Amino acid sequence: MIQTVLRRLACFSPSLVVAVLMIVALGCEPPQDSLANWKPFSPPGGKFTVLLPSTPVEQIPKTNTGLEAKKYHIVSTMSNISGLAIAYADQPGRVDVQIEPKKLFDSLRAQAEADLRGQLISESEITLQGRYPGRELKLAVPGGFTALQKTYLVNRRLYSLIVVAGSKGLDSPEAQKFFNSFQVLP
Numbered sequence: 001m002i003q004t005v006l007r008r009l010a011c012f013s014p015s016l017v018v019a020v021l022m023i024v025a026l027g028c029e030p031p032q033d034s035l036a037n038w039k040p041f042s043p044p045g046g047k048f049t050v051l052l053p054s055t056p057v058e059q060i061p062k063t064n065t066g067l068e069a070k071k072y073h074i075v076s077t078m079s080n081i082s083g084l085a086i087a088y089a090d091q092p093g094r095v096d097v098q099i100e101p102k103k104l105f106d107s108l109r110a111q112a113e114a115d116l117r118g119q120l121i122s123e124s125e126i127t128l129q130g131r132y133p134g135r136e137l138k139l140a141v142p143g144g145f146t147a148l149q150k151t152y153l154v155n156r157r158l159y160s161l162i163v164v165a166g167s168k169g170l171d172s173p174e175a176q177k178f179f180n181s182f183q184v185l186p
Contacts, residue, residue: 035173042185043075048159050086051181053079053174079174082165086182091156101153105135108151108158116141128152128159129183138170146170154184 041056042049056077072089091104105125113120118139126134134152141147141164148170151160161182163175 035177038177038181040181041075043073046073046075046088047154047157047185048086048088049181049183049185050161051177052077052084079172079178081172082163082169082175084175084178085160085162085164087158087160087162089158091158101133104153104158105133105151109135109137112137112139112149116147118142118147121146126150126152128154132184148175150179152184159184 035053038051038053040049041052043058054077056075059074059076060071061074072087074085074087076083076085078084109120109123112118116139118141121138121140122136123138124136126136128134132152132154134150137147137149137151139147139149144166145164146167146169147162147164149160149162151158159182161179163170163178165172165175169175
């Protein structure tokens with residue numbers, strides 16, 4: 001079933017694919033211990049590390065829409081109360097993302113709202129490690145879920161960390177551990 005869904009979504013943007021993976025993940029059996037057994041995860045070439053509660057599923061779908069990267073990576077897993085995902089991609093050289101990251105983040109917000117068929121609840125500017133610009137979005141998505149997405153621009157690479165849960169899951173210690181453990185590597 002997951003492979004059928006992914007084939008159908010291969011032409012869509014990363015946020016839609018991540019959303020579907022997260023909803024599918026919410027139906028999986030959760031890990032036994034929510035915080036004590038989280039382990040560092042750092043995929044080859046990912047240039048980041050993050051703590052995860054279980055072994056993630058990695059996907060490398062391709063897209064051909066808009067100005068976004070042609071190839072991106074999605075890593076997703078499940079905690080006791082939420083789906084967790086990290087999507088990352090290097091932006092194409094023809095897109096000058098360094099000069100005006102605000103425009104890029106505005107475009108990504110509009111894309112996330114459309115792809116997730118979500119309603120924006122809140123939005124704020126954030127930074128990663130005190131120097132990389134970012135944007136935090138909270139969206140109400142169909143099915144009674146809420147998505148919290150933190151996207152950062154690190155040089156030409158975009159990282160999106162996403163938690164999809166019921167509204168209480170976004171404020172959980174699990175969600176906080178996931179977001180707070182993310183670090184880019186040199």
